[in-house]
Amino acid sequence: MKIAVTSTGRTLESGVDPRFGRAACFIIVDTETMELSVIENESVAAAGGAGISSAKVVIDGGAEAVLTGNCGPNAQRTLSTAGVKLYTQVTGTVAEAVELFKSGKLTEATGPNVQSHFGMDR
Amino acid sequence: MLHGFVIAVASGKGGTGKTTIATNLAHYVAHLGQKVQYLDCDVEEPNGHIFLKPQIAASHKVTVAVPQVDLEKCTGCGKCGEICQYSAILCIKESVLTFEQLCHSCGGCMRVCPADAIKAKQLEIGDIEHGKAGDVDFIHGRLRIGYVRTPALIKEVKNHIKEKHLTIIDVPPGTSCPVVEAVKSADFVLLVTEPTPFGLNDLKLAVGLLREMNLPFAVIINRYGIGNDKVEKYCEAENINICLKLPDDRRIAEAYSSGRMIVDVLSEYGKEFSELYEYIKSVKAGIDDKRRLRIRRKNNS
Numbered sequence: 001m002k003i004a005v006t007s008t009g010r011t012l013e014s015g016v017d018p019r020f021g022r023a024a025c026f027i028i029v030d031t032e033t034m035e036l037s038v039i040e041n042e043s044v045a046a047a048g049g050a051g052i053s054s055a056k057v058v059i060d061g062g063a064e065a066v067l068t069g070n071c072g073p074n075a076q077r078t079l080s081t082a083g084v085k086l087y088t089q090v091t092g093t094v095a096e097a098v099e100l101f102k103s104g105k106l107t108e109a110t111g112p113n114v115q116s117h118f119g120m121d122r
Numbered sequence: 123m124l125h126g127f128v129i130a131v132a133s134g135k136g137g138t139g140k141t142t143i144a145t146n147l148a149h150y151v152a153h154l155g156q157k158v159q160y161l162d163c164d165v166e167e168p169n170g171h172i173f174l175k176p177q178i179a180a181s182h183k184v185t186v187a188v189p190q191v192d193l194e195k196c197t198g199c200g201k202c203g204e205i206c207q208y209s210a211i212l213c214i215k216e217s218v219l220t221f222e223q224l225c226h227s228c229g230g231c232m233r234v235c236p237a238d239a240i241k242a243k244q245l246e247i248g249d250i251e252h253g254k255a256g257d258v259d260f261i262h263g264r265l266r267i268g269y270v271r272t273p274a275l276i277k278e279v280k281n282h283i284k285e286k287h288l289t290i291i292d293v294p295p296g297t298s299c300p301v302v303e304a305v306k307s308a309d310f311v312l313l314v315t316e317p318t319p320f321g322l323n324d325l326k327l328a329v330g331l332l333r334e335m336n337l338p339f340a341v342i343i344n345r346y347g348i349g350n351d352k353v354e355k356y357c358e359a360e361n362i363n364i365c366l367k368l369p370d371d372r373r374i375a376e377a378y379s380s381g382r383m384i385v386d387v388l389s390e391y392g393k394e395f396s397e398l399y400e401y402i403k404s405v406k407a408g409i410d411d412k413r414r415l416r417i418r419r420k421n422n423s
Contacts, residue, residue, distance in 0.1 A: 052212055056203070078219060081217055
């Protein structure tokens, strides 16, 4: 399955970006083949609606799960409508996050863990 | 008397005394028999009513149009989401999500929908109250908490501008969309600042905005006597008129803190507001002359 991890950089060694909507980029990882694709996040500096457009980007990228630090209500609503599973409060590198996910050590979020605009100016 | 003249009282920095100037000016000129209306366009935090103490006679709700999707008709083409610049509508698989709070009511989604599945529904963003504060016509807008459609509400408040009055608009602080909406189409802007580095910094931003918008303006220095002379030097260098200096007087602060008007409590300040009124009249006369000249030139050519 394909999962999307918010990332501060373009490699597996990059840190997990604590912001969902305003993450620097999304790394889409195929957990079977470990193939990656990197999507630069155009919503980094959006005036508003960054979480929603970011959610659309990862949904269109075919991700079935999202691993991130924090996710607000609009992004969470968008992801859940598309049936994408959400895992928040994930830290460490992207590679570590993927490993934790594969070993089933992450717990699925039941809702947003931060308010709207959390990722602004961070 | 001033008829059909619109003055906007603005500032880059918050807390410089916009409301103090706007309410006192309105109150003072009403006593002189001037027909005047006060419009509080600081709709996120209107507080002119604390000083003017109006009797509210009427109020009405203000709504904006947001999309409502008929999922029976929707074909899931996604065109609505593609045109929306604010992510307020989004097509996800078989379903369409709307985020009413983010919608700017452009109507784009309704136009591009090939299935005619999107209709406008009304979202309440705030209300407008009007009434009388003595002889001053009082109007203010109040934005609902958590709502971001500030300019839309300001526009509605400004729809109450009356032709035969001097209109005084209390503008929100800053230099962004709500300020632009509030000062737009004003005949003249009074920029209130204080003689401090903070006042000067934000005054420069406000001057930049007004010059960009091609609006004539003058500066009022409030709490004159504190800080330094850099605001004055800046105005001199930039050829900006300083039309009033209101001194740093503890009694003004005391009146303010108890919600009273300076011109009521400290009658000696009537002179300052009288001079400000005369200044505005001279500005209007100057603007009228220019207009006449332009019309004459046009007719001659």
